[in-house]
Amino acid sequence: MIGRIIFNSFKADIKFIARDPMLLMSFLAPFMLILLLRLVFPLLSDFVFVKTGFQINSYYTISAITMVSVIPMLFGMVYAFILLDENDMHILQVISVTPAGKRNFLYMRMIVPALLSFIMVLFTIVLTNPVPTEGWLRTFYISVLMAVQSPFVFLFIGSLAGNKIEGLALSKLYGIFLVAVPLGLLLHHPWNYFMFFSPLYWISWAWVTSLPGESLVYGAISMMITFGCILIFFRHFLKKQAG
Amino acid sequence: MLKLFKYDLNIQLRSGYWTVYGVIATIYILILVNLPVNIRDEVAIAFIFTDTSVLGLVFVGALVLLEKQQGVLQSLSVTPVKLNYYLFSKVFSLTLLSAVISSLLWIIPQWSINGYFILLSGVVLSSIVFTMFGIGFSAGAGSFNQFLARVFAGSMIFSLPVIPVFFYQKAEWLVFLPANAAIDLFIRITKGSFSSFQLLDLIVLIIWIYIMTIFAQKQFRRNNLFL
Numbered sequence: 001m002i003g004r005i006i007f008n009s010f011k012a013d014i015k016f017i018a019r020d021p022m023l024l025m026s027f028l029a030p031f032m033l034i035l036l037l038r039l040v041f042p043l044l045s046d047f048v049f050v051k052t053g054f055q056i057n058s059y060y061t062i063s064a065i066t067m068v069s070v071i072p073m074l075f076g077m078v079y080a081f082i083l084l085d086e087n088d089m090h091i092l093q094v095i096s097v098t099p100a101g102k103r104n105f106l107y108m109r110m111i112v113p114a115l116l117s118f119i120m121v122l123f124t125i126v127l128t129n130p131v132p133t134e135g136w137l138r139t140f141y142i143s144v145l146m147a148v149q150s151p152f153v154f155l156f157i158g159s160l161a162g163n164k165i166e167g168l169a170l171s172k173l174y175g176i177f178l179v180a181v182p183l184g185l186l187l188h189h190p191w192n193y194f195m196f197f198s199p200l201y202w203i204s205w206a207w208v209t210s211l212p213g214e215s216l217v218y219g220a221i222s223m224m225i226t227f228g229c230i231l232i233f234f235r236h237f238l239k240k241q242a243g
Numbered sequence: 244m245l246k247l248f249k250y251d252l253n254i255q256l257r258s259g260y261w262t263v264y265g266v267i268a269t270i271y272i273l274i275l276v277n278l279p280v281n282i283r284d285e286v287a288i289a290f291i292f293t294d295t296s297v298l299g300l301v302f303v304g305a306l307v308l309l310e311k312q313q314g315v316l317q318s319l320s321v322t323p324v325k326l327n328y329y330l331f332s333k334v335f336s337l338t339l340l341s342a343v344i345s346s347l348l349w350i351i352p353q354w355s356i357n358g359y360f361i362l363l364s365g366v367v368l369s370s371i372v373f374t375m376f377g378i379g380f381s382a383g384a385g386s387f388n389q390f391l392a393r394v395f396a397g398s399m400i401f402s403l404p405v406i407p408v409f410f411y412q413k414a415e416w417l418v419f420l421p422a423n424a425a426i427d428l429f430i431r432i433t434k435g436s437f438s439s440f441q442l443l444d445l446i447v448l449i450i451w452i453y454i455m456t457i458f459a460q461k462q463f464r465r466n467n468l469f470l
Contacts (some may be wrong), residue, residue, distance in 0.1 A: 025392045081387045088312050164387050165258040168305040173263045179270060 010108055029074050030120045033067045037128045064130030065204050066181045071121050072146050073178065075113040076153025077171050083109065083158045084167045092241065102241065106234065110151035118147035131207055138207070138215070145203045145219055152199065152226050152233075159237035199225045247324065247332035251306070255336060260302060267294070268344050275352035287348055288429045295345045296366045296425065299337035299374030300398060304390040306333060307381040316468050330459055334374045341370040358432040361441060365432075368448035369425040373398075375455035382462035418444060421451040 041063070045056040086092055096102040122143040131138075153174060161167035180198035185208070187195070195201040202222035206215045255261060271290050275283055310316055319329060345366040349359055380397060384390035401422040408417065408426055417423040418440075428444040 025395060078388055081391070085386045085388070088309065163258075163309055165254065165260075165305040165309055167387075168302055169259040169263045173259075173266065176266065176270060183274075 010112060027120070030071050030124045033070070034124055034127050037064055037067060037130075061130050061208065062182050062185050064128055065185070065207060066178065068121060068124055068128075068130060068146065069149075069178055069181055069200050069204070071124060072113075072117040072150035073153050073174060075117040075120075076150035077157060077174075079109055079113045079150075079154045080157035080161075080167060080171070081164065083154070084161060084164045088163055096241070102238065106237070110154060110230075113150040113154055114147045117150040118143050121146045133210065134207070141215075141219065142203065142207050145206065145222060148223065148226050149199060149203075152230055155230055155233035155237065159233040159240065197225075199223075199229075244328045244332060247328055248336055251332050251336040252339070254306065255302075255340065260340060264295075264298070264340060264344050268347050271348055272351050275348070283352055284433045287352060288433055291345045291348055291362070291366060292426055292429055295341045295348065296369045297373045297398075298341050298344075299334065299370050300377040300394060301391070303333055303337055303374050303377040304381040304384070304394065305387065307378060308384065308387055308390060311381075311468065320468075326460060326463060327456075330375070330378055330456065330463075333378060334371050337374050338367055338370040342367050362429065362432055364445060365425055365428040365448070368445060368452065369421060372421045372448060372451045372455050375452065375459050379455065379459040379462040382459070382466045382468055418447055421448060424448050424451075 037060075041056075041060065045060075048054055048056050083092075092102065092105075095105050122139065125139050125143060153171075156174060157167050157170045161170050177198040177200050180195040180201040181204045184192050184195035184198070184201040185204055192201075199222040202218045202225070206218035206222065209215050209218065271294075275287055275290075278286055342363060346359070346363060349362055350356060376397065377394060380393045381390050384393060401420055404417050404420050405422050405426055408423060408430075418427050424444040424447040428441050428448075431438060431441050431444075
């Protein structure tokens with residue numbers, strides 16, 4: 001029953017997406033990131049090296065990790081703005097009285113971007129290879145961790161924002177989670193403590209560390225933060241809609 | 244006009260644009276202060292050019308689209324408010340935000356006002372150009388995602404010609420494009436000398452404001468938003 005409901009609303013969403021150029025664009029974005037990392041980055045690093053003798057090449061891992069972190073954000077953002085658009089047009093109230101219900105509807109809205117970003121992240125990692133020393137298992141593991149970020153973004157924007165103006169402000173604010181990645185990797189004790197709030201910080205450490213055990217611990221921490229926030233935001237959203 | 248401006252500013256304050264940019268500016272300033280002094284102004288320029296001076300481009304879309312969907316625009320069109328008042332009130336309120344944030348980014352890390360006024364005029368003018376551009380796109384868009392897609396596609400035209408500027412010295416003829424004029428203006432500030440080229444950049448930006456205003460007006464008229 002629930003499966004069919006989810007499937008049906010997924011079908012409706014696919015139609016929505018096909019008419020929504022932004023989602024198509026966000027499918028293109030990973031390809032642009034790949035191009036940027038694979039073609040423009042070496043060019044730029046050569047250029048800067050000739051000019052100033054500064055080796056950007058050694059920062060390839062950091063910039064690649066940051067760029068990969070952008071992908072789940074894009075999908076989450078697109079879905080959040082679909083939600084906010086519907087909210088402004090009062091479609092969600094209509095859905096809440098259909099058999100699908102608000103809960104299933106939201107589950108679907110969280111699962112789909114997660115799946116999409118999982119595929120795209122995996123694809124991007126395989127092609128750009130940000131951390132060359134890691135094998136395929138780590139790649140898969142990181143893709144899962146990254147994919148969970150997109151429902152987080154979706155609920156972060158969708159539940160806290162009242163309309164799309166606020167939604168845009170929040171999506172800008174999400175940038176501080178992203179900034180935590182390069183800063184967290186570059187800064188040393190004790191300054192990196194300020195980055196602990198961001199799940200992306202933990203993911204990036206889970207990615208670069210060479211010890212598998214450590215990596216699992218970092219991943220677990222990031223999942224704890226993410227799922228905790230998702231739960232809080234989800235409840236907040238339902239409460240806001242009911243009240 | 245003044246009332247419209249106050250209203251726009253109020254909405255932006257309430258929806259947290261200023262708060263969010265306050266946080267972002269703090270992070271940027273913290274980054275800048277920790278950089279070595281000799282590359283500080285270059286990095287500040289990079290932040291100002293890529294973020295604060297073009298923030299209106301995207302943000303204005305949410306403002307216009309919400310008003311469009313809530314029917315505020317129809318109500319406004321029967322009041323004495325003219326289309327230009329509406330457009331410029333949006334543009335100036337967002338430009339104020341970008342001017343304030345850019346000033347913070349430039350003055351606090353360096354603790355001097357070297358080249359500040361040229362920078363400010365560049366920020367203000369390019370912010371007006373790009374906000375107007377964003378308004379033009381928001382008029383035709385049905386949903387916010389559609390707007391974002393169009394803006395990204397549209398701004399690609401202006402942002403791609405910026406790339407050659409970094410690689411070739413002889414890319415000065417490209418300054419007839421707004422983004423190039425702005426980046427040229429900013430780069431020259433970091434070199435520390437005032438030249439007549441900067442005046443040319445400012446003039447180019449002013450001409451682009453005129454073009455973009457006409458573009459926004461046309462888009463509004465074509466979509467029957469504001470008669």
